[in-house]
Amino acid sequence: MPSLEAVLEQVRERVTPRQADIERLESAVEKTMERTEAAIEDLPVEAEALQVGSTARETWLASDRDIDIFVRFPRELSRAQLEEYGLDIGYTVLPDGREEYAEHPYVTGTVDGFDVDLVPCYAVANAADIESPVDRTPFHAEYVTEHLTPELATEVRVFKQFTKAIGVYGSNLRTRGFSGYLLELLVLEYGSTRAVLEAASDWHPQVVLDPNDHGEVTFDDPLVVIDPTDPQRNVAAVLSGENLARLQHHARDVLQHPTVDAFMIDTPDTIDADTLESKITARGTSPVALVFETPDLVDDDLHPQLQKSLDGIGALLERHDFDTIRTAYFTDNRTVLFYELEVPNRPAVERHRGPPVHVRSHAEEFFDTYVDADVFGPFIEHDRYVVERDREFRAATALLESETLFDARLAPAIEAALETGFELLAGQEITALTTEFDEDLARYFDPGP
Amino acid sequence: MPSLEAVLEQVRERVTPRQADIERLESAVEKTMERTEAAIEDLPVEAEALQVGSTARETWLASDRDIDIFVRFPRELSRAQLEEYGLDIGYTVLPDGREEYAEHPYVTGTVDGFDVDLVPCYAVANAADIESPVDRTPFHAEYVTEHLTPELATEVRVFKQFTKAIGVYGSNLRTRGFSGYLLELLVLEYGSTRAVLEAASDWHPQVVLDPNDHGEVTFDDPLVVIDPTDPQRNVAAVLSGENLARLQHHARDVLQHPTVDAFMIDTPDTIDADTLESKITARGTSPVALVFETPDLVDDDLHPQLQKSLDGIGALLERHDFDTIRTAYFTDNRTVLFYELEVPNRPAVERHRGPPVHVRSHAEEFFDTYVDADVFGPFIEHDRYVVERDREFRAATALLESETLFDARLAPAIEAALETGFELLAGQEITALTTEFDEDLARYFDPGP
Numbered sequence: 001m002p003s004l005e006a007v008l009e010q011v012r013e014r015v016t017p018r019q020a021d022i023e024r025l026e027s028a029v030e031k032t033m034e035r036t037e038a039a040i041e042d043l044p045v046e047a048e049a050l051q052v053g054s055t056a057r058e059t060w061l062a063s064d065r066d067i068d069i070f071v072r073f074p075r076e077l078s079r080a081q082l083e084e085y086g087l088d089i090g091y092t093v094l095p096d097g098r099e100e101y102a103e104h105p106y107v108t109g110t111v112d113g114f115d116v117d118l119v120p121c122y123a124v125a126n127a128a129d130i131e132s133p134v135d136r137t138p139f140h141a142e143y144v145t146e147h148l149t150p151e152l153a154t155e156v157r158v159f160k161q162f163t164k165a166i167g168v169y170g171s172n173l174r175t176r177g178f179s180g181y182l183l184e185l186l187v188l189e190y191g192s193t194r195a196v197l198e199a200a201s202d203w204h205p206q207v208v209l210d211p212n213d214h215g216e217v218t219f220d221d222p223l224v225v226i227d228p229t230d231p232q233r234n235v236a237a238v239l240s241g242e243n244l245a246r247l248q249h250h251a252r253d254v255l256q257h258p259t260v261d262a263f264m265i266d267t268p269d270t271i272d273a274d275t276l277e278s279k280i281t282a283r284g285t286s287p288v289a290l291v292f293e294t295p296d297l298v299d300d301d302l303h304p305q306l307q308k309s310l311d312g313i314g315a316l317l318e319r320h321d322f323d324t325i326r327t328a329y330f331t332d333n334r335t336v337l338f339y340e341l342e343v344p345n346r347p348a349v350e351r352h353r354g355p356p357v358h359v360r361s362h363a364e365e366f367f368d369t370y371v372d373a374d375v376f377g378p379f380i381e382h383d384r385y386v387v388e389r390d391r392e393f394r395a396a397t398a399l400l401e402s403e404t405l406f407d408a409r410l411a412p413a414i415e416a417a418l419e420t421g422f423e424l425l426a427g428q429e430i431t432a433l434t435t436e437f438d439e440d441l442a443r444y445f446d447p448g449p
Numbered sequence: 450m451p452s453l454e455a456v457l458e459q460v461r462e463r464v465t466p467r468q469a470d471i472e473r474l475e476s477a478v479e480k481t482m483e484r485t486e487a488a489i490e491d492l493p494v495e496a497e498a499l500q501v502g503s504t505a506r507e508t509w510l511a512s513d514r515d516i517d518i519f520v521r522f523p524r525e526l527s528r529a530q531l532e533e534y535g536l537d538i539g540y541t542v543l544p545d546g547r548e549e550y551a552e553h554p555y556v557t558g559t560v561d562g563f564d565v566d567l568v569p570c571y572a573v574a575n576a577a578d579i580e581s582p583v584d585r586t587p588f589h590a591e592y593v594t595e596h597l598t599p600e601l602a603t604e605v606r607v608f609k610q611f612t613k614a615i616g617v618y619g620s621n622l623r624t625r626g627f628s629g630y631l632l633e634l635l636v637l638e639y640g641s642t643r644a645v646l647e648a649a650s651d652w653h654p655q656v657v658l659d660p661n662d663h664g665e666v667t668f669d670d671p672l673v674v675i676d677p678t679d680p681q682r683n684v685a686a687v688l689s690g691e692n693l694a695r696l697q698h699h700a701r702d703v704l705q706h707p708t709v710d711a712f713m714i715d716t717p718d719t720i721d722a723d724t725l726e727s728k729i730t731a732r733g734t735s736p737v738a739l740v741f742e743t744p745d746l747v748d749d750d751l752h753p754q755l756q757k758s759l760d761g762i763g764a765l766l767e768r769h770d771f772d773t774i775r776t777a778y779f780t781d782n783r784t785v786l787f788y789e790l791e792v793p794n795r796p797a798v799e800r801h802r803g804p805p806v807h808v809r810s811h812a813e814e815f816f817d818t819y820v821d822a823d824v825f826g827p828f829i830e831h832d833r834y835v836v837e838r839d840r841e842f843r844a845a846t847a848l849l850e851s852e853t854l855f856d857a858r859l860a861p862a863i864e865a866a867l868e869t870g871f872e873l874l875a876g877q878e879i880t881a882l883t884t885e886f887d888e889d890l891a892r893y894f895d896p897g898p
Contacts, residue, residue, distance in 0.1 A: 204807050205832070222832070241832045245806035249829065252813070283825075284797035284843065321791075325800055325837065342770075343792050348733035351774055357694035358653050364701070367898075376732075379896035380698065383654070383671070383690045388774065394733065447828035449816075 004258040008158060008193060011263045015157040017062040025055060028112040029067055032093060036069055036118065039092040043085055048072045048123065052141040054160075054180050058153035059144075061161060067116045069093075070138055072123035075131075079104070086120025093118055101298070103132040127229035139229035144184050152191075156184050159193040161263050166250040168243040174303040176240040178247070185211060185225050185235060197251040205244060249449045271442035273431040279445045280428060285325055286344035287430045288396055290337040292422035295413040302331065305411030310337050312409030313400075321346050322396040330440035335417070336433060338444070344426065345395050349376065354385035397426050453707040457607060457642060460712045464606040466511040474504060477561040478516055481542060485518055485567065488541040492534055497521045497572065501590040503609075503629050507602035508593075510610060516565045518542075519587055521572035524580075528553070535569025542567055550747070552581040576678035588678040593633050601640075605633050608642040610712050615699040617692040623752040625689040627696075634660060634674050634684060646700040654693060698898045720891040722880040728894045729877060734774055735793035736879050737845055739786040741871035744862040751780065754860030759786050761858030762849075770795050771845040779889035784866070785882060787893070793875065794844050798825065803834035846875050 017025070029051060036049040053068035054060040071089055073082050083104050090097055090107025094116060097109025106119040122131050127139040148156070163169040163178050171179035178186075189209055190196045205222035208215075215226035219234045222241045227233040254262040271279075280287060290313070295302065306329045314327050323342045330336040354366035357380060366385050370378045376388035393399035401424060406415065425432060434441060466474070478500060485498040502517035503509040520538055522531050532553050539546055539556025543565060546558025555568040571580050576588040597605070612618040612627050620628035627635075638658055639645045654671035657664075664675035668683045671690045676682040703711040720728075729736060739762070744751065755778045763776050772791045779785040803815035806829060815834050819827045825837035842848035850873060855864065874881060883890060 202809060242829055245829050245832045248806050249812075249816070252809075282797060283837070284795075286796075325796065325798065342796055343794075345792075346733075347735075347774065347791055348731060349774065357697050360651060360701075363698075367698070376894070377896050378898060380691055380694050380898050383694045385898070388732070445825070447826050449827060449829050449834070 002258055007258040007260055010260050011158050012154055015061050015161045021062055028114045032067060032069055032111050032116055035093045039089040050138050052137050056141055057145050057148055058150055059156040061157055065115050067114050070119050070121050072121055075122050082120050090118040103134050140181050143229050147188055152187055155187045155193045159183050159187055159196055165263050165265050168246050171238045173300045176238055177243045182235045197255055200248050200251040268439040269442040270438040273434045276431045276434055277428055286341040288339050289425040289430050290422045291334055292417045294331055294333055294335045295417050297413055305413050308411045309414035316408035320393055320399050328444050330437045332436055341396055346391055349388040350391040352387050352389050356383045400424055451707055456707040456709055459709050460607050461603055464510050464610045470511050477563045481518055481560050481565055484542040488538040499587050501586050505590055506594050506597060507599055508605040510606055514564050516563050518567050520569050524571050531569050539567040552583050589630050592678050596637055601636055604636045604642045608632050608636055608645055614712050614714050617695050620687045622749045625687055626692045631684045646704055649696050649700040717888040718891040719887040722883045725880045725883055726877055735790040737788050738874040738879050739871045740783055741866045743780055743782055743784045744866050746862055754863050757860045758863035765857035769842055769848050777893050779886045781885055790845055795840055798837040799840040801836050801838050805832045849873055
């Protein structure tokens with residue numbers, strides 16, 4: 001087994017961009033900055049262009065293709081003016097660009113093969129005075145540039161590569177992982193990738209780090225890293241407990257069994273219909289899937305809506321006694337809400353417990369309701385009336401095909417999509433999904449840490 | 450609809466023994482008392498014969514055939530001497546009698562067609578000083594004789610008939626209902642059957658009555674009637690909450706819809722195999738039954754053991770995810786532990802949740818245990834490791850046929866009986882039980898209050 005140091009050294013070499021990559025990037029950045037500054041000249045207001053993000057400091061990976069340019073406008077400018085000027089500059093710099101929307105609209109396009117985001121923001125005095133989260137970014141860039149030595153920048157690259165390999169890199173709401181800035185702060189805190197991994201192996205969440213020792217608020221999140229540029233902000237707010245646990249697991253693993261492979265991004269496995277069929281048979285479970293056209297939403301809106309709706313229908317199934325062993329959603333052009341049920345059918349009757357007999361008015365009402373109804377009972381159990389009445393849905397598929405589906409807590413876009421129509425697959429019918437979701441299904445049926 | 454008063458008047462007539470019945474009883478009592486007193490003469494100690502029970506006061510029903518004679522011995526006598534003299538007298542008075550055992554041995558036999566119990570006890574100064582519960586009985590007899598007018602005795606007869614009709618008469622551990630003494634105290638407390646029924650309709654348990662206003666202890670029981678002869682005793686201690694609720698239900702019912710039928714004991718319904726088969730089909734449930742030779746125990750020992758074992762195996766089934774919609778035991782020469790399952794089979798896999806990943810030593814141990822095992826996972830869910838591993842028992846019948854059955858909390862005699870051997874019936878196989886348990890099964894599948 002190679003030593004951890006030998007492994008890390010190999011990884012350092014791999015993740016450090018070659019001179020040619022650096023020159024290509026620098027040339028593209030220079031060209032973009034020049035164009036941006038020229039575009040600013042044409043505006044009736046003062047503004048400042050600023051390169052931010054990993055390619056602005058030495059923490060980008062050879063595979064990264066992102067250039068982020070922020071244009072800081074005076075605080076006096078109206079929001080509407082800022083947006084107008086921002087788009088003006090964006091389309092001037094990136095004539096083939098297109099508008100995107102995060103906190104406010106910005107233009108994204110390409111320059112010499114690099115993906116360029118051109119984002120307008122306000123120049124505020126400090127990060128606590130921001131108007132919108134993008135205003136904070138320049139402060140992050142400044143803080144990291146000021147503190148990160150070239151050696152530490154390399155450590156950030158190595159650590160970033162690791163988080164990508166284990167699938168926890170990215171602070172979008174699909175991944176709910178580690179942002180680049182969070183990685184940088186962790187490396188600054190602990191001093192090296194190795195030190196971060198060793199610390200993470202022994203973390204007992206809640207873990208609170210406060211590099212500037214100025215935190216003013218408490219948080220519930222499992223990892224709290226107080227933003228050195230904003231005492232009220234947790235940089236790790238979006239990180240899920242699951243991804244934190246995942247980092248802990250893989251940190252321990254790579255420390256005990258150091259391999260370069262641990263830093264490499266695997267090609268995803270796939271599964272074919274026959275293999276899936278035998279997996280379902282082996283598990284003896286009853287999968288059901290709701291399949292529908294994916295609503296046209298940005299990822300950060302779509303994924304929380306999918307998670308909420310997945311959980312909502314899961315809770316509906318449980319309320320009707322259809323317990324799930326595991327659930328998941330898969331999304332591409334179509335979306336799948338996937339429920340692996342313990343059993344597909346329930347008996348014809350269900351218990352319905354009434355009030356205690358001594359609560360006279362309620363008890364009499366319950367008894368009168370059921371005494372001549374087509375039920376078993378009413379009878380008395382302990383101190384209560386009980387009836388066994390016909391179950392509304394004996395089959396989970398009947399429940400999901402009924403209007404009762406919409407009693408579930410659903411996010412609005414998902415509710416609308418389901419109302420438009422969906423396909424319901426049950427049991428071995430889900431093997432049809434392997435044409436679109438072979439990677440998702442492979443991961444579902446061969447889950448790892 | 451007849452008035453309640455008209456109904457009660459009819460019932461009074463029915464339950465009051467005819468003159469010929471009274472004379473037959475009195476003649477048998479006289480004969481038994483004479484024989485007992487003669488037998489006492491032959492003993493080297495002083496003792497006193499005392500008739501107790503409902504036939505000693507005017508609260509017996511025409512259908513009652515029980516004469517209870519207690520023989521009170523001096524407190525100085527040893528327990529062994531008391532038992533010996535008691536059996537001596539018993540076999541002298543009842544030459545064809547046989548020994549039974551309650552608190553101590555006594556003889557039971559017949560005189561002129563009446564069932565006679567001849568029970569030895571100690572003559573103690575007051576009911577609080579008793580050696581054993583039987584010593585208390587003469588105090589009850591004395592108290593009731595002193596307080597009960599002939600009119601109230603008739604009310605006791607009517608109320609007793611009502612509790613028999615609704616199945617809650619008897620303080621044995623099979624029934625867990627109302628003792629004769631309890632009925633007498635309730636009628637004394639409220640003044641008539643009608644008044645008891647009206648009061649019971651509105652009871653909010655816990656209900657506490659203390660006729661002598663001398664209670665010294667608090668009880669958890671739903672109905673507490675402090676014994677007028679013993680401040681530390683609840684006469685209703687054995688009454689179950691279920692039977693109390695049952696009285697409340699039927700009291701309300703008869704007050705709202707007075708009929709003589711409400712006081713009549715129904716011939717039990719029966720069910721045949723075909724009807725049972727269609728009931729099971731209609732319910733869509735999965736019954737299983739363990740059938741074994743009934744252990745040779747007195748009822749007051751057998752029934753608590755059966756209830757405990759029924760519940761123990763029910764809990765075992767639930768632990769293995771076999772939920773029951775209802776359970777029951779039936780007992781005759783053979784005994785049936787009956788479980789009506791929601792579903793007979795579970796999937797091949799079950800979730801097994803490990804420790805949180807951050808609890809390092811436990812987490813590593815869990816991961817190492819399963820990483821190379823034939824399971825799905827380990828994967829991470831929220832902050833924990835989870836595996837999906839093979840379920841030990843996919844079928845409830847496999848569980849009940851395995852040695853794991855004996856992991857259930859079982860009462861000793863039932864455990865021994867099951868170890869000797871049992872028959873396991875599942876699904877429609879239970880229709881075979883209609884030859885022995887047609888009344889029990891009829892009641893189970895057509896339950897009422």
